[in-house]
Amino acid sequence: MRSFTLVPLALVAAIGGVVLVSGCGKSDPRVSAGGATFVDPIMQKWAAEYKGVKKVEIDYVAKGSGYGITNVTGRMLDFGCSDAPMNATEVKAANEAGGEVVHVPVTVGAVAVIYHLPEVPGLKLSGEVIADIYLGKIKQWDAPVIKALNPGANLPGTNVVFVYRAESSGTTNIFTEYLSKRSAEFAKAPGTSKSPKWPAVGVGKEGNDGVAEHVKNTAGAIGYVELAYAKKNNITFAALTNKANKPVAPDAASVTAAVEAAMKVKADREPYTLHPLTFSFTDAEGDAAYPIVGASYAILFKKLPKDKGPAVVEFLKWAVADGQQYAKDLDYAPLPAELTKKAQELLGTVTFE
Structure with missing residues (x-):
C-alpha cells in the first residue's frame, strides 16, 4: 500500500501561490x-x-x-x-x-497643402502665395497671383478660408519655417513657431485629422497636413514651386530628394545646432525636391x-x-x-x- 504525507493547507496555499506567480511570468513591457x-x-x-x-x-x-x-x-x-x-x-x-x-x-x-476647389484639380502654388494667404492678404481664389501660377485654370471667386493647427504643433513648425524662408514679411510675424499667432480670419483645428476634416467639408478652404492624412481623407493637394522654380508634388521620391540635399548642409542656427541628427529639410535645393519636408x-x-x-x-x-x-x-x-x-x-x- 502506498503511503501519503498530509501537507498542511497553509503550505498548499503558499505553494499554489508560487506556482500561480511563476506560471503567469512577468507581464509584457x-x-x-x-x-x-x-x-x-x-x-x-x-x-x-x-x-x-x-x-x-x-x-x-x-x-x-x-x-x-x-x-x-x-x-x-x-x-x-x-x-x-x-x-x-x-x-x-x-x-x-x-x-x-x-x-x-x-x-x-511631406506636409501637403490641401484645398477644397473641386473645379481646380491640379492647383499650383508657391511659398510666397501661401504666405500671403496665411497673412490674410489674399482673400479670393481668383487673385491675380494665383492665376499667374495656374494659366487656363477655372479659378473661382470663392473666398479663401485658411485652416491652421489650434494646438502646439510640429507640423505647424515645419510649415511656418518654410513660409518664413519664402516670405520676409511672414518671417517677421507670425514667423517660425509651433504655435504662432495667426490673423483672426483663419480657423484653428486640433490635429492633422481636424485640419483635414475642416478643409474637406468647407468650400474654398486651404490647410496643411502630413501627406498620409490627405491621402486617407481623399483630399486634393497642390503642387508647390520649389527653390529651383519647379512645380513638385509630395511623394516619397520628392521627399527623399529634399532629405538628401538638406543633409549636405551644415546647421547654422537653432534649434538644429543644439542637437546632432536634426535637420532643416524645408526649401531644399534640387529640381526634384518637394519644399515642405x-x-x-x-x-x-x-x-x-x-x-x-x-x-x-x-x-x-x-x-x-x-x-x-x-x-x-x-x-x-x-x-x-x-x-x-x-x-x-x-x-x-x-x-x-
Missing part, C-alpha cells in the same frame, strides 16, 4: 509615448508590428509635438515625439528635470530607468531600421541608410540606471 500627429500613422503600424514580433506594447497618444515635449520633460512619457527639435528654453527645462535629452529621427515625410524625432532622456529604458531603446532601434519598410505604403519616405546608422549609434549612447 509597456512603453508609454506620445506627441506629434505627423508620425502617428506609421507609429500605429510600428506598434502593431512590434507587438507581434517582440510582445512589447507601444502606447502612442497623438496630441501634437508640444504635448510630446512637455510630457517627456515631465516624466509622464517614456519618449515623446516632435517634428520641431527642442529649443534652448525647452532643453534647459529638460536638463533641470532629468538631464540631457537626445533627438532620434524616426521618419521623414520634415522629420519626426523621438525625444528621450539620455539616462533612462533600467526597468523601462532597454525596451524604449530597442523599439526605437527597430523603428529606424526594420520599421522603415512600412514607410512608403504609409506615404512617408524611408530614412536614408546613413541616417539610420547614425540614429542607432546615438541610441547606443543611452544608459540605464
Whole structure:
C-alpha cells in the first residue's frame, strides 16, 4: 500500500501561490509615448508590428509635438515625439528635470497643402502665395497671383478660408519655417513657431485629422497636413514651386530628394545646432525636391530607468531600421541608410540606471 504525507493547507496555499506567480511570468513591457500627429500613422503600424514580433506594447497618444515635449520633460512619457527639435528654453527645462535629452529621427515625410476647389484639380502654388494667404492678404481664389501660377485654370471667386493647427504643433513648425524662408514679411510675424499667432480670419483645428476634416467639408478652404492624412481623407493637394522654380508634388521620391540635399548642409542656427541628427529639410535645393519636408524625432532622456529604458531603446532601434519598410505604403519616405546608422549609434549612447 502506498503511503501519503498530509501537507498542511497553509503550505498548499503558499505553494499554489508560487506556482500561480511563476506560471503567469512577468507581464509584457509597456512603453508609454506620445506627441506629434505627423508620425502617428506609421507609429500605429510600428506598434502593431512590434507587438507581434517582440510582445512589447507601444502606447502612442497623438496630441501634437508640444504635448510630446512637455510630457517627456515631465516624466509622464517614456519618449515623446516632435517634428520641431527642442529649443534652448525647452532643453534647459529638460536638463533641470532629468538631464540631457537626445533627438532620434524616426521618419521623414511631406506636409501637403490641401484645398477644397473641386473645379481646380491640379492647383499650383508657391511659398510666397501661401504666405500671403496665411497673412490674410489674399482673400479670393481668383487673385491675380494665383492665376499667374495656374494659366487656363477655372479659378473661382470663392473666398479663401485658411485652416491652421489650434494646438502646439510640429507640423505647424515645419510649415511656418518654410513660409518664413519664402516670405520676409511672414518671417517677421507670425514667423517660425509651433504655435504662432495667426490673423483672426483663419480657423484653428486640433490635429492633422481636424485640419483635414475642416478643409474637406468647407468650400474654398486651404490647410496643411502630413501627406498620409490627405491621402486617407481623399483630399486634393497642390503642387508647390520649389527653390529651383519647379512645380513638385509630395511623394516619397520628392521627399527623399529634399532629405538628401538638406543633409549636405551644415546647421547654422537653432534649434538644429543644439542637437546632432536634426535637420532643416524645408526649401531644399534640387529640381526634384518637394519644399515642405520634415522629420519626426523621438525625444528621450539620455539616462533612462533600467526597468523601462532597454525596451524604449530597442523599439526605437527597430523603428529606424526594420520599421522603415512600412514607410512608403504609409506615404512617408524611408530614412536614408546613413541616417539610420547614425540614429542607432546615438541610441547606443543611452544608459540605464
